[in-house]
Amino acid sequence: MPDALRDHAVDNLRYIRETMERAGSFTSIPGWGGFAIGITALVATAIAEPLSAWTPRLWLITWLGEAVLASAIGGVSMLRKGKRAGSLFTSGPARRFFISYFAPLVVGAILTAVMVRNNSYQPLPAVWLLLYGTAFVSSGAFSIRVIPIMGFCFILLGLLAAFVPLGVGNILLGAGFGGLHVIFGLIIARSYGG
Numbered sequence: 001m002p003d004a005l006r007d008h009a010v011d012n013l014r015y016i017r018e019t020m021e022r023a024g025s026f027t028s029i030p031g032w033g034g035f036a037i038g039i040t041a042l043v044a045t046a047i048a049e050p051l052s053a054w055t056p057r058l059w060l061i062t063w064l065g066e067a068v069l070a071s072a073i074g075g076v077s078m079l080r081k082g083k084r085a086g087s088l089f090t091s092g093p094a095r096r097f098f099i100s101y102f103a104p105l106v107v108g109a110i111l112t113a114v115m116v117r118n119n120s121y122q123p124l125p126a127v128w129l130l131l132y133g134t135a136f137v138s139s140g141a142f143s144i145r146v147i148p149i150m151g152f153c154f155i156l157l158g159l160l161a162a163f164v165p166l167g168v169g170n171i172l173l174g175a176g177f178g179g180l181h182v183i184f185g186l187i188i189a190r191s192y193g194g
Contacts, residue, residue, distance in 0.1 A: 029143055031189025033077025037070040038181030045174030052167045056121040059166070063128075063173065070177070081194055093142045101139035104131040125169030129158030129176050144192050150184040 044066035051059040108131040115124060136151030154176050161172040188194075 029147060029188055029192065030074065030077035030081045031185045031187070031192060031194055033074050033081070034181045034185030034188060036073050036077070036185075038178050038183075038185055040069055040073065041066055041177035041181060042174055042179075045170060045178055048170050048173075049167065052170045056119075056166065059170065060116065060121060060124070063124075066177070085193070097139045097142040100142060101135045104135040104138065107131055122166045122169065123162070125166070125173045126158050126162035129154050129161055129172065131158075132176070133158055144188070146184060146187055146191070150180060153180050153184075 044062055048059045048062040051062060108128055111127050111131075112124060115121070115127070133151045133154030133156075136154065137148045138151075140148030140151055157172050157176040157180075161169045164172070
């Protein structure tokens with residue numbers, strides 16, 4: 001009888017732990033890292049602006065370089081915030097966050113390659129803003145409340161970018177990757193512990 005009771009208790013504890021893990025959220029979104037990403041994106045906007053009219057390929061290289069730099073800043077700052085908070089990046093909420101976040105970004109990379117192969121640069125700002133926003137809306141279900149709001153803001157900018165020339169799309173990239181990251185980075189840093 002005691003073994004059956006112990007097995008039942010272990011099963012109940014496992015169920016409770018799994019339920020709590022599914023209900024948790026990923027909170028290691030770095031506000032200060034987002035702020036820094038916004039600053040570097042504003043610099044990239046200024047560098048890329050004259051290139052958008054003359055040499056779209058250099059414009060693209062500028063933004064791809066910014067994407068690499070932003071990824072490094074985001075990754076390092078997320079690891080630092082997670083370490084301070086004792087967050088596990090292998091927890092259920094973290095895994096769900098990253099799967100939901102990276103799926104639209106992978107699609108964006110594939111579409112970018114297809115468009116560049118066809119020398120079609122004008123749609124890129126819309127594609128990037130729309131899919132980046134989608135990444136935050138979908139992953140925001142497993143994170144802090146402000147993340148999906150930021151995602152919707154990116155989607156709105158992407159909608160605008162779909163109907164303008166590349167030069168204006170570049171400015172909208174700056175407004176999104178620069179301005180929105182600065183604003184929401186400050187909100188996250190202030191309200192969600194850095």
